[in-house]
Amino acid sequence: MAFAGLKKQINKANQYVTEKMGGAEGTKLDLDFMDMERKTDVTVELVEELQVKTKEFLQPNPTARAKMAAVKGISKLSGQAKSNTYPQPEGVLGDCMLTYGKKLGDDSPFGLALIEMGESLKQMADVKYxxxxxxxxxxxxxxxxxxxxxxxxxxxxxxxxxxxxLDFDCKRRRQAKGSNIPDDEIRMAEEKFAESLQLAQMGMFNLLENDNFQVEQISQLATFAEGLLDYHSQCTEVLKHLTETLLEKKDEAANRPKVEFVPKTLQDLHIETVQDGLNGTNNHTNLFNHSSNHHNSYGSGYIYRKPAPKTIPIKQPNYQHQQLSDPFDPWSYPQASPLPSPMKSPARTPMTRQPCCTALYDFDPENPGELGFKENEVIMLMNKIDENWFEGSVNGRTGYFPVNYVRVDVPLP
Incomplete structure (x- = not known):
């Protein structure tokens, strides 16, 4: 039997090479058979490709699929059944939103909205599974x-x-060339050829033309479509509920009472500042410098007028002494620094300073009636509304502003 089988393989190889390279013609089958062969080949390719593409549709991440395949192969080799679930993108995003929503806390409307959406995405991931x-x-x-x-x-x-x-054609060709091949051997090869032809035809027919087969395949496609419809229907319901919830939370966040935030100073935090270690003369000097700068920048608030000249002869020495000693006379020679002296001069009577304050920070008004200003601007004080708010004016504008945004230079009476 072994020699007979080897001889048959040699005959088939001989016939195949002769047909491909020698131009010999083999037994031709009819067109119907060839058409069934073509459709069968398409079906084989279709089933293989359809499985691959369906798995890619359900699990689109190639890296995750490769990792799952590797874990499955290692589990088989080690003999341990280890399951590895595909990470659905909805679930991954949902976990991220849940994690950071909880970190923001229950007092954050945005954090609560993240938690709601994260839970909905987790539900969609379960539906996808x-x-x-x-x-x-x-x-x-x-x-x-x-x-x-x-x-x-x-x-x-x-x-x-x-x-x-191939075996049948080889034996017929060799007999035609005069080889000593018995008719019984050719007849047996012919019978086997006919038997295989019938089995192949019936198999392809049952695969391609059988109504039961067609109904079964269409039924499987319908099941696929029903599964997709059910998946998208459930996701639609989840998303509808999520959208309604998020819109409600948006309205709640918009209607929340506004909280006034007062930034803490270094003194509130009990932090020692640079001026705390210096003596009081430094503070007096800073106040004097600030008043001088304020006088230079906002001269309209501090008006100094030259006293009326006395009706005395021009040649009297007292007039000359008064002229030279008055620092506010533009025709006199200055005796000292042109800056106004913080000490009261017996030669003039100072005007009463208006209540004012200096801005420590920028203040942007958020409500009607509030007064906006920039850092270092000087604001005229008009009234103190309560312990937290002043009323004042700057640059022709009047309004309210917080007490802790300014430093009072001249208090209200």
Whole structure:
């Protein structure tokens, strides 16, 4: 038997090479058979590609699929059943939103909204897992069964038919050339060829033209479509509920009472400043410098007038002494610094300073009636509304501003 089988393989190889390279013609089958072969080849390719693309549709991340395949292979080699679930993108995003929503806390409207959306995305991920299980059970598994059983059997009969045809044609060709081949051997090869031809035809017919087969395949596609419809319907309901909840939370956040925030100073935090370590003369000097700068910048608030000249002869020495000693006379020679002296001069009577304050920070008004200003601007004080608010004016504008944004230079009476 072993020698007979080897001889048959040699005959088939001889006939195949002769047909491909020597131009010998083999037994031709009819067009119907060739059309069934073409459709069978398309079906084989279709089933293989459809399984691959369906898995990519359900699990689109190639890195995650490769990792799952690697874990599955290692589990088989080690003999340990270790399951690795595909990370749905909805679930991954939902976990991220839940984590940071909880970190923001319950007092944050944005954090609560993140938690709501994260939980909804987790629900959508669970629905996606249900879709995966449904498609694998009702669509992919029947395709795998078709590939490993029916298609495999049909392809086996076709391969066997091809081998028996080559063996039959080889023996006929050699007999025609005068080789001593018995008729019984040729008749046996012909019978085997006919048997394989019938099996291959019936197998392809049952695969392609059988109504039960067609109904079964269409039913599996319908199950696939129903699973997708159910998945999207459930996701639609989840998203509708989520949208309504988020809109409610948006309105709640918009209607929250505004909280006034007062930034703490270094003194509030009991932090020692640079001036705390200096003596009081430094503070007096700073106040004097600030008053001088204020007089230079806002001269309209501090008006000094030259006293009326006395009706005495021009040549009297007292007039000359008065003229030279008055620092506010533009025709006199200055005796000292042109800056006004903080000490009261007996030669003039100072005007009463208006109540004012200096801005420590920029203040942007948020409500009607509030007065905005910039850092270092001087504001005229008009009234103290309460312990937290002043009323004042600057640059022709009048309004309210917080007490802790300014430093009072001249208090209200």
């Amino acid at each position: 249900s879709l995966d299980d449904n498609i694998k059970q009702n669509f992919l598994e029947p395709l795998h069964h078709l590939q490993t059983k029916d298609l495999k059997e049909v392809m086996h009969h076709r391969k066997k038919l091809q081998g028996r045809r």
